[in-house]
Amino acid sequence: MRIESEKPAVAEVDMTPMIDIVFQLIAFFMVITNFEQTEADERVKLPVDSLARPPKVKAAHELYINIGFERDKTGNKLLSNPFVFLPGEKFRVIDYGRKLQQEKRLYRARGIDPKEVTIIIRSDAEVPTGLVQELIKLAQDAKFEKFALKAIQENQ
């Protein structure tokens, strides 16, 4: 009697769903990291400049300061004086020195020299320059030395 041997079945793995899921995950994490990088405050309307390019190397330690005006939904200023905005609170610029001293102590407690911290100033285009300079001076008094001014990249 002739016995027919059964051929081993070749299990075919369908790769399509796996590739789909991998793409979805990649896209998801790309979106998430995009949102994480912004420490923006929507009340601040940054100045615009063609030379404003995102830095190639990110500073090791960054401290963001948002200065702007209280605005209504149409973008009109509600108050003429600008404020330093923090989540849930706001300070007058000249009162922000106390907070900067506090930041200095916090960095030192973590073993970080304030000189290594870059203060990133996100100032509204209409804020008087003198107040930005006052803020820089207050930061210098708190031993911060590195500063960067933010602007929106102008489309060519």
Added chain:
Amino acid sequence: MKIRCRFQAEKITPQMAPMIDVVFQLLIFFMLTLRIVESEGDFNINMPAHIPSQMMTDAPVFPDIKVRLEAMPDGSLRMLYLGPNQLGNDRQAFQELNRQILTIIGKPGNPLTKDIEVEIDADYNLGFQHVISAVSACTGRLSKQGQVVRYVEKIKFAPPKRPAGGA
């Protein structure tokens, strides 16, 4: 006579899974390309703490370039100066500043002039946009390839001068 239809119509079930996959991919693609947050750039400012004058041993080879910005009472630009020279108060004034800075440094990346520092002295009430324009004009220009050609690396601010009677 009764005629029987020999062929029964086949029910076609469309494969929905690949279509949904492709739709999701397109959705994600457009979500990523949509510019939710406009891209922001930095201008670095060199503002070390004050060094006592007796600690400064060597005088700088090149004196600082002084850029002065005068403001109108409403915060707009009255006049832009490079040293004693008036450059104007419009977009061309900043382009002229950019040209003159290039003339001073010779060529971008010149090792002889890389230590040149620009001091920006702006009126207290001047809108910050004008200062950024001045910083940008001193920093350099964009090449045709869209790369930044740097003129001056070191930019600092003059101490703020509060207006008389200000807070």
